[in-house]
Amino acid sequence: MAQFDNLTESVLRSFARHTSRRSIFGMLGGLLAGAAALPLLPVARAGEGDTNSASDPNSGQSAPQGGSNPQDPGDPTKCDYWRYCAVDGSLCACYGGSVNSCPPGTEMSPITWIGTCHNPADQRHYIISYNDCCGGVASGRCSCQNNQGDRPPVRPQNSNEVTWCFDTKSQVYTCTTANILGATNDHK
Amino acid sequence: MTAGILSAKAAAICACVAAAHAAAADFPKPLPTDIIPKVETLPAKYPTTWTFLNYASDRIELRNVGSDSREVKAQLQAHDSATLLVPEKRPELYVADTVWSRGTRGTRTDFITVYDTHTLNPIGEIVLPGAKRALIAAVEGLMAFTDDQRMAVVFNFTPASSVTVVDLVKRQVVGEVEIPGCSLVYPSGTRGFSTLCSSGTMLSVRLDANGVVAGRGESKAFNPLDTDPLFTASIVVGGVRYFPSLHGRVQPVDMRGDEVKILPDWPLVSAADQAGNWRPSGWQVVAGDEQKLLYVLMQPNAHEGTHKNPATEVWVYNTATRTRVKRLRLVRPGSSISLTHGAEPLMLVQAGERLDVYEPSGNLVRSLDLPDFRSRMQIEPLR
Numbered sequence: 137m138a139q140f141d142n143l144t145e146s147v148l149r150s151f152a153r154h155t156s157r158r159s160i161f162g163m164l165g166g167l168l169a170g171a172a173a174l175p176l177l178p179v180a181r182a183g184e185g186d187t188n189s190a191s192d193p194n195s196g197q198s199a200p201q202g203g204s205n206p207q208d209p210g211d212p213t214k215c216d217y218w219r220y221c222a223v224d225g226s227l228c229a230c231y232g233g234s235v236n237s238c239p240p241g242t243e244m245s246p247i248t249w250i251g252t253c254h255n256p257a258d259q260r261h262y263i264i265s266y267n268d269c270c271g272g273v274a275s276g277r278c279s280c281q282n283n284q285g286d287r288p289p290v291r292p293q294n295s296n297e298v299t300w301c302f303d304t305k306s307q308v309y310t311c312t313t314a315n316i317l318g319a320t321n322d323h324k
Numbered sequence: 325m326t327a328g329i330l331s332a333k334a335a336a337i338c339a340c341v342a343a344a345h346a347a348a349a350d351f352p353k354p355l356p357t358d359i360i361p362k363v364e365t366l367p368a369k370y371p372t373t374w375t376f377l378n379y380a381s382d383r384i385e386l387r388n389v390g391s392d393s394r395e396v397k398a399q400l401q402a403h404d405s406a407t408l409l410v411p412e413k414r415p416e417l418y419v420a421d422t423v424w425s426r427g428t429r430g431t432r433t434d435f436i437t438v439y440d441t442h443t444l445n446p447i448g449e450i451v452l453p454g455a456k457r458a459l460i461a462a463v464e465g466l467m468a469f470t471d472d473q474r475m476a477v478v479f480n481f482t483p484a485s486s487v488t489v490v491d492l493v494k495r496q497v498v499g500e501v502e503i504p505g506c507s508l509v510y511p512s513g514t515r516g517f518s519t520l521c522s523s524g525t526m527l528s529v530r531l532d533a534n535g536v537v538a539g540r541g542e543s544k545a546f547n548p549l550d551t552d553p554l555f556t557a558s559i560v561v562g563g564v565r566y567f568p569s570l571h572g573r574v575q576p577v578d579m580r581g582d583e584v585k586i587l588p589d590w591p592l593v594s595a596a597d598q599a600g601n602w603r604p605s606g607w608q609v610v611a612g613d614e615q616k617l618l619y620v621l622m623q624p625n626a627h628e629g630t631h632k633n634p635a636t637e638v639w640v641y642n643t644a645t646r647t648r649v650k651r652l653r654l655v656r657p658g659s660s661i662s663l664t665h666g667a668e669p670l671m672l673v674q675a676g677e678r679l680d681v682y683e684p685s686g687n688l689v690r691s692l693d694l695p696d697f698r699s700r701m702q703i704e705p706l707r
Contacts, residue, residue, distance in 0.1 A: 222629075247483060271428055271429050272428060273428060276698055279699075281632070282629060283629040283630070283631060283632050284628055284629035285628070285629070286629070286631075286632070287549065287553055287570075288553055288554065288555055288556045288570075289460055289463065289507050289508065289556060290506075290507050290508070290520040290521070290522055290547065290549060290553065290554075290556060291507075291522045291549055291553075292481065292483060292507060293483075295460075297460050297461050297463060298458075298459070298460050298481065298483075299404070299405070299459040299460065301459075302482060302483055305429065306424060306428055306429045306430075306432070307404075307422075307432060307455075307459060308404070308424060308428040308429070309404075309459075310428075
């Protein structure tokens with residue numbers, strides 16, 4: 137229970153930093169329901185999958201954009217990056233944004249859905265908030281679909297099919313970020 | 325050498341002139357002049373080999389899947405999560421859509437366009453208030469008929485859930501019903517709708533003739549969202565709506581009365597097939613035919629997170645005996661399935677940028693291209 141309290145506090149603090157009072161009721165509803173479903177949320181497949189290098193200029197792939205932090209390994213322009221274990225959409229790192237920022241000219245939705253991904257470097261599970269960026273141009277670039285923990289939209293907070301552009305000026309989907317809300321304290 | 329080249333050129337020119345004279349002799353009259361302008365129209369009643377293909381946020385096409393040539397009959401504009409309803413009562417089509425006044429920004433407008441089925445001209449419009457229509461790709465349940473197709477209900481998600489009630493005959497919005505904690509709409513009763521709730525129940529709402537709530541009823545919990553949730557894709561066979569589950573059950577629900585009846589569920593995967601770990605998979609995962617057969621897209625070696633992967637087989641069930649009667653291997657993995665409604669139905673499977681057309685026996689008869697297909701497709705054959 138203490139772990140749950142810590143997690144809830146962490147999640148709420150993070151949301152409070154990024155949200156307006158106007159949207160707080162809608163988000164609280166989503167968070168409470170999301171917290172109830174946390175034990176079901178997905179575990180990462182990080183470390184698996186495409187190791188195809190973009191060194192070949194004819195490959196059509198983006199150049200690797202891995203960061204320098206060994207605790208956050210992988211390339212955020214690739215679908216197999218560990219934080220993307222439950223993403224369904226286009227990766228903002230391919231549109232001028234990054235794993236945790238939106239491209240210029242768009243707006244990040246404060247209301248979203250959350251998943252749980254496993255970081256292969258520190259072996260922790262992290263609560264990931266998949267905030268969509270809204271109001272820009274969606275071209276289908278860097279499309280990525282990992283449905284671990286995704287559920288039909290009967291529980292929308294567990295559904296990556298919903299266009300998560302709420303409390304934004306435009307609800308036109310552009311791309312998706314993957315933001316760490318906190319570790320789950322179930323360090324293995 | 326130069327003389328030889330000139331001689332060859334002269335011979336070629338003579339041959340061309342001679343050929344032109346011969347062709348003109350073969351066709352003594354020139355082609356008739358074309359009538360300008362000329363616009364095609366569609367038959368009053370569309371053949372049952374025609375189907376609408378909803379490309380989810382891109383366009384809606386009308387195709388003749390019974391033909392190898394000239395199969396594209398028409399297209400309708402469609403934007404974010406556009407949803408189509410085709411009535412049998414009136415020569416009209418309804419498309420719920422969402423646009424912004426400046427492309428990706430500006431004022432949002434949610435609206436239903438009313439099209440004439442003969443000309444495909446827009447003949448009416450119903451603006452949906454509140455900029456709240458749910459934007460969830462082309463998922464089933466965003467809009468449904470009720471009241472013998474006189475009214476429609478539109479699912480809203482902001483993320484508060486509600487339903488806008490529309491009078492399609494008067495072409496006006498008549499009300500809004502809040503459905504907290506519930507999602508999507510399915511026709512139920514004589515005038516009403518049902519919606520799937522996050523508590524695992526189904527909420528049913530009865531409406532009066534004016535579209536005002538006349539009563540509500542909530543079923544027992546039957547949708548185990550934590551362990552084996554139902555897909556929201558469904559099909560009505562013999563008056564009963566069937567929802568497959570992610571792990572391989574099917575849940576029948578009789579929604580013909582004012583109170584829905586949750587019927588006993590049954591397994592899609594027999595004990596003998598357990599080893600292959602087969603599960604339903606795809607987008608529009610289930611279809612049905614007039615013989616009360618259920619067609620389910622299935623994939624082997626399924627596990628957490630594979631429920632939207634393309635399926636490799638179609639398993640066909642007799643809903644009366646609850647047994648599998650056929651097992652069809654697809655020529656390529658498919659994500660959406662439907663069957664046409666004619667006397668000789670065709671099985672349609674969207675597989676990447678192809679629409680594969682099969683006989684119900686599993687024999688592939690043709691494969692149509694789906695240019696610029698992006699992610700999801702809802703196949704909607706005509707009755």
